[in-house]
Each structure stands twice: as structure tokens, then as C-alpha cells.
Amino acid sequence: xxxxxxxxxxxxxxxxxxxxxxxxxxxxxxxxxxxxxxxxxxxxxxxxxxxxxxxxxxxxxxxxxxxxxxxxxxxxxxxxxxxxxxxxxxxxxxxxxxxxxxxxxxxxxxxxxxxxxxxxxxxxxxxxxxxxxxxxxxxxxxxxxxxxxxxxxxxxxxxxxxxxxxxxxxxxxxxxxxxxxxxxxxxxxxxxxxxxxxxxxxxxxxxxxxxxxxxxxxxxxxxxxxxxxxxxxxxxxxxxxxxxxxxxxxxxxxxxxxxxxxxxxxxxxxxxxxxxxxxxxxxxxxxxxxxxxxxxxxxxxxxxxxxxxxxxxxxxxx
Numbered sequence: 116x117x118x119x120x121x122x123x124x125x126x127x128x129x130x131x132x133x134x135x136x137x138x139x140x141x142x143x144x145x146x147x148x149x150x151x152x153x154x155x156x157x158x159x160x161x162x163x164x165x166x167x168x169x170x171x172x173x174x175x176x177x178x179x180x181x182x183x184x185x186x187x188x189x190x191x192x193x194x195x196x197x198x199x200x201x202x203x204x205x206x207x208x209x210x211x212x213x214x215x216x217x218x219x220x221x222x223x224x225x226x227x228x229x230x231x232x233x234x235x236x237x238x239x240x241x242x243x244x245x246x247x248x249x250x251x252x253x254x255x256x257x258x259x260x261x262x263x264x265x266x267x268x269x270x271x272x273x274x275x276x277x278x279x280x281x282x283x284x285x286x287x288x289x290x291x292x293x294x295x296x297x298x299x300x301x302x303x304x305x306x307x308x309x310x311x312x313x314x315x316x317x318x319x320x321x322x323x324x325x326x327x328x329x330x331x332x333x334x335x336x337x338x339x340x341x342x343x344x345x346x347x348x349x350x351x352x353x354x355x356x357x358x359x360x361x362x363x364x365x366x367x368x369x370x371x372x373x374x375x376x377x378x379x380x381x382x383x384x385x386x387x388x389x390x391x392x393x394x395x396x397x398x399x400x401x402x403x404x405x406x407x408x409x410x411x412x413x414x415x416x417x418x419x420x421x422x423x424x425x426x427x428x429x430x431x432x433x
């Protein structure tokens with residue numbers, strides 16, 4: 116059953132994200148799992164794990180993926196009504212910067228070789244490794260875009276953690292759209308349940324929650340729905356992350372740090388409404404993989420979380 120449970124939570128986003136953002140969904144998933152009986156099977160059918168899964172309605176399958184989809188389908192109502200958010204919000208750019216028709220799709224690799232990059236983040240990506248992110252520019256065209264790695268800004272502040280660096284040839288120009296702050300849409304900011312969750316989960320989620328288009332977003336968690344489709348439907352029916360325009364995990368906007376308490380550092384990007392577009396507010400030089408992180412400090416993307424955020428009790432960036 117653990118294989119099935121893991122497959123179910125993979126579809127939901129992940130166990131931590133589901134339990135935090137929608138406790139009812141996690142509870143419903145566990146209840147649905149408890150009603151599935153598992154029996155050994157000798158079938159070597161692709162997708163099977165040596166078991167046959169039997170459901171209360173009499174249906175059965177040897178495929179873990181099929182069984183997981185059936186379980187998730189049963190809890191969709193709970194997923195569609197998540198309960199989320201409440202620690203101090205980072206401050207968004209005051210100007211409205213819509214995404215328009217621009218798309219942000221990315222590939223990822225552990226080297227600067229664009230041909231070796233894939234649409235999925237390498238599983239062996241370690242905390243101290245560099246992740247090279249390429250922007251999709253059409254069939255066979257991948258443009259070096261950002262690098263994710265140990266934050267030089269945090270190191271200068273005596274802290275540690277990841278950060279995001281400009282990597283585009285020539286760097287980013289002032290006003291350039293770099294990506295989108297994507298994540299799991301928890302719910303409308305004004306809803307009491309959202310604020311209640313936010314207050315309760317402050318310790319674990321304070322560094323990745325943001326309000327976009329009047330909704331609280333968790334940048335740590337996937338915006339994929341239960342069937343693997345990228346989406347985020349807001350209370351007004353608008354889709355915040357249409358799959359044709361935004362890929363996950365994108366350019367890792369939730370890992371961008373603030374220049375707060377960092378000697379010699381200043382904000383060079385902002386996150387804006389109504390689409391969470393990340394925009395350069397000054398020219399940003401490109402990251403040079405041949406140099407040490409200290410020599411690439413000016414390339415790190417930093418944005419102002421705002422006074423209210425820091426007064427709210429947060430002690431670290433990004």
C-alpha cells in the first residue's frame with residue numbers, strides 16, 4: 116500500500132503540501148486509501164508493482180498509476196476547496212505587470228550543456244550544487260536564463276540557503292520579465308480559514324508565501340492539479356498558471372532572497388500583480404560559471420520583501 120500512497124500524494128502535489136494547504140484533502144485521501152484492499156499479483160503488467168488493487172465499487176486494477184488516479188478522483192472535491200495562509204506578506208511591486216501572451220517554460224541541468232537539460236529537475240540536485248535553468252525558445256532552442264545555487268547574499272549575512280542568479284547572455288535589462296512566481300494556490304486572502312492556516316503554519320511556510328491577485332500562494336508547492344495538469348483557478352474563475360504559458364517549477368522565484376541586512380546589497384527585481392511576474396528593476400549582469408560565487412554576487416536576484424514582512428518576525432531571507 117505504501118507504493119499506492121506515494122503515488123496518490125505525488126498526484127496531489129506531495130504529502131506535506133497537501134496536509135498543510137488542504138487538510139481536508141489529505142484526510143479524504145487517507146480515508147479513500149483505507150477502503151482499498153491490496154492483494155498480491157503475479158502479473159508483470161507495465162505500471163504494476165506486484166499487487167492488485169480492489170475498490171469498494173468492485174473495480175480493480177494492477178496498475179499503481181490507475182489506482183492512484185481513482186483514489187485522487189474520489190477526493191477532488193476536497194482539493195478544489197483548499198484551506199490556506201497568514202504570516203506577513205512580502206510586498207509586491209505597485210505597478211500592474213500582466214503576463215500577457217508571453218510564456219515561461221524551462222529546462223534544467225547540472226551542467227551548462229543545453230542539450231543535456233530536461234523538463235524535470237535532476238533528482239540528484241544537491242544543496243551545494245548549481246542548477247542551470249534554460250528558457251524554452253522554441254523547437255531545439257534553449258536560452259541560458261538563471262542559475263540556482265548557494266546564495267552569496269545569504270552567506271554575506273552569515274546565513275545559508277539557496278538563491279537565484281541571472282544567467283542570460285548579457286544579463287537582464289531593466290524592465291525585463293524574467294519569470295513568474297508560481298506555486299500552489301491556497302485560497303482567497305480575505306477568507307478567515309486562509310488567515311488561520313497562515314498563522315498556524317508560519318514556522319514552516321513563512322519564507323514561501325505570497326499574495327498574488329488576491330490569493331495566497333505557496334511557492335514551495337506545485338500548482339499541478341490531481342491529474343498532472345498545471346493550473347491554478349482563482350475565485351473569479353481566472354487561471355493563474357495556464358499550462359501553455361507557465362511551467363513548474365519555473366525559474367524558482369520563491370528562492371529569490373531579500374537584501375535585508377546584507378552589506379552592499381540592494382533589490383534588483385520585483386514581483387508584481389496580477390500574474391506574479393518577476394521583473395528586473397535595474398540591469399543585472401550574467402552569472403559566470405567559471406567564477407566563484409563571491410565574484411557573482413551582483414548577479415543574484417534580490418527583491419524587497421518589505422518592512423511589514425521583517426517586522427512580522429521573520430529572521431531569514433528566501
